Amino acid sequence: MAEVDIPEVTDFLAEHAPFAAVPRGDLERLGRRLTVRYARRGTHLMSVGKGNDEVFVVRSGAVQITDENGSLVARGGEGTGFGTTALGGRPSRFDVVAIEDSLLLVMSSDVFEALADGNAAVRDFFSEQREARLRHALQSLPHHDRANAVLQTRLRDLLRREPITTTSDATIREAAELMAREQVSSLLVVDGERLTGIVTDRDLRTRVLASGLATTQPVRAIMTTDPVTAAPDDLAMELVLEMTSRNIHHMPVVEDDRPVGMVTSTDLMRLERANPIHLAGDVAKAKDLDALVLLSQRLPRIVDQLVHEDATADGIGRIVTAVGDAIERRLIMLAEQHLGPAPVPYAWIVLGSQARLEQGPGSDQDNALVLSDDATPEHDAWFASFASFVVDGLVACGYPRCPGGIMATNPQWRQPLREWRRMFARWLDEPTPEAVLRSAIFFDLRLLHGESRLVDTLDQQIADSAPESGRFLAHLARNAASNEPPLGFFRGFVLEREGEHKDRVDLKRGGVHAIVEVARVQALSRGLPQVNTLARISAAAGAGALSTATAADLHDAFEFIRYVRLTHQAYQLRQGQEPDNFVAPSELSSFEKRHLRDAFQIVRSAQQLVVQSYPLGFVT
CATH class of the missing domain: 2.60.120.10 (Jelly Rolls)
Incomplete structure (x- = not known):
């Protein structure tokens, strides 16, 4: 020295x-x-x-x-x-x-x-x-089954043969003969080397045989034009997300505008653990509620498998949400079959974690109905029965009722568009602390089924008005800063002091939910349309609401806290327990403890930035 x-x-x-x-x-x-x-x-x-x-x-x-x-x-x-x-x-x-x-x-x-x-x-x-x-x-997260991380397979590794193509001028009969000869369930329709459409065996059944269409007609009469496509270097995980959410079974793979192959749901099923798309397909065909209930019981096993794969928390959340969406859409279809067609157009919207594509095991339901302004009081009996059918069906499938009553069964959240516009205007223009706290979830909304124009109107109202609503944003910011991370002065975890979760760390309130709220206020302050939390963080950085470094830190913190929570919930599911957000420190590895502290500190820093950005001291 x-x-x-x-x-x-x-x-x-x-x-x-x-x-x-x-x-x-x-x-x-x-x-x-x-x-x-x-x-x-x-x-x-x-x-x-x-x-x-x-x-x-x-x-x-x-x-x-x-x-x-x-x-x-x-x-x-x-x-x-x-x-x-x-x-x-x-x-x-x-x-x-x-x-x-x-x-x-x-x-x-x-x-x-x-x-x-x-x-x-x-x-x-x-x-x-x-x-x-x-x-x-x-x-360097310690994934248990990294060697079997099949969902990380690149699509080019799934392509077994050159794509089978035809032209739009070919007849339907010629297309069917080509499919039979090549033993494929779909054909890619090309103009030169450019993909213009796709024809599947389902198209032949529903658009030709069931409709009595002449097979001498050109294949363009039945093809799906401008189909959704994937790239060779896309991950199988990404394809599962896309195909599950859209309930499609064939995906053309395109490179430089030229089709290089086709991946089907059968190809994905060969990946042992890639069964969410199979589940979503079965859900779409379920004939009644009893069938849906049985199918929903397969979701916990899928979550457990994905946690032990090399799957991100964001990817798992998107898959769980896609399956939940499929169940809810099928319930809506069954309700309309049972009750008959709706008397006026409507939009069934989902809120909160489902709207953000962030559902996890044990997520409750949050939904609402936006009705056409043509709706009259006489129509409410139909929509009340409709909402009860769907909400009760979700409960039977393992999605608990919202404790706060934010469901379409509540008449307050089953209104014509004009009333929704008035509510949003009141929240934005005349905010009170209680109203903002209760209404925040409605700023995470997504159309699940019905008339998109009804939801587009609300989205545009929010995008136009929120950036100019200083008091509203200040209230949101105060809420975002109030959920303190469970981190003590000396970086020890703050544990729950009483109740059934005594001596456990709450990963949601001051962790996951705190980041959700920070992302929400920053996105709304710039009138951004994104709803998913990671998308909001990235968009907010692009709009200047967050620095690039802060956005990257929040992204990592959000992913890591959710990873720890999913690992905990997967363990609970294996033990036959109800999944929750509370983990005992003794259950955490030293690796998880150390980096949870870092993640919570990032949350705290982001909350301090929110406090500095909005005049919280003037909010009463």
């Missing part, structure tokens, strides 16, 4: 972040409190699991930082700082080794804390290091 040359050290620090932003006088005072330490190559400066009470800055030489699995996190030379994550004796998350003979500037924890307290640039710089660690953690 040696004393430092204060002017020389001051000049050195002034050349490196974050010290370059520290006033010269503060740097000189810091220099008087530093010492110099020499470390030979191979010296372990920090070790996983061991406490530390010093912060280091590399004066010369180089260090290597690895995590507990031995994976490289970073290498750094002159100016590299480390040690802040293990201050106060907390177990280190990293190994730090000198990979060259090195000189280190060393400051004690109290010196560092005093410097960080007085200089935001220092505090923020080392906070960003924490966020980079969380990103590294997401990349």
